[in-house]
Amino acid sequence: MDFLTGVGGRRLDYVRRGRGEPLLLIQGMAGHHDMWGDELLSRLEDRFDIVAYDHRGVGRGDRADEPFTVADLADDAAAVIASAGWTSAHVFGISLGGMVAQELVLRHPDTVRSVALGCTWAGGASGVIAETSRDMVDAIxxxxxxRGLRVSFEANLSPRYAAEVPDALEIYRRRALAVKVPVPVVLMQWQAAKAHDTTERLGAIAVPVLILHGTADAQIPVENAQRLSSLIPAAKVEVFGHAGHLFWWEDPDRTATLLVTHTTA
Structure with missing residues (x-):
């Protein structure tokens, strides 16, 4: 298939690889399917049938001209699961995608086998998003x-990664620009993320939950992981020491290992 379909038959671009248990990957604000990176996908494809799709309005998919909510994006995710030929899937969502994953399991519980929430928040009055996120949106x-590339690079990856990886900024540049993400879509994603609030409903989640977060996350501080854990019964938290917002870039081995363990427990 050239595209998977979201709500109302909206075309959404995607990549599919591997074999095994179904695993849906949901990207964050301004992200796209190439942002997962071969470093992670190559470590997962022997265990999972992976679908990594783009949110509405991103890449080759249909335009998105009207404002949307996180719940709307969750309905897209449920439609993608069906479009992929699955009845249910393990779900890994990061940042905005983690908010979408929360709404997905709450709105469409029968479609989710387990959920992993990366570098995300529950929203609400006591949730914390750093000024760095606002700076990144302003730059975009x-x-x-x-300007957008440099600010988002610093917002997404830790100083340690930037110092240790040769040509780190160029790697980020190539991957970030591989798929077109229109500025108006990013701004609508930002508004959706700011309005997100699942704090009163997370206790209803009945599937296994894994929470992943970097301690050097400059966008969504790691304290949000502990807050999520307090709201979700029996959720397990794993932190990545000194890792930034894109923790799976910085430690793909551990990310893959934790996902495999989580989905087979």
Missing amino acids: ASRDVE
């Missing part, structure tokens, strides 16, 4: 590509 909104 400026339509200055170089």
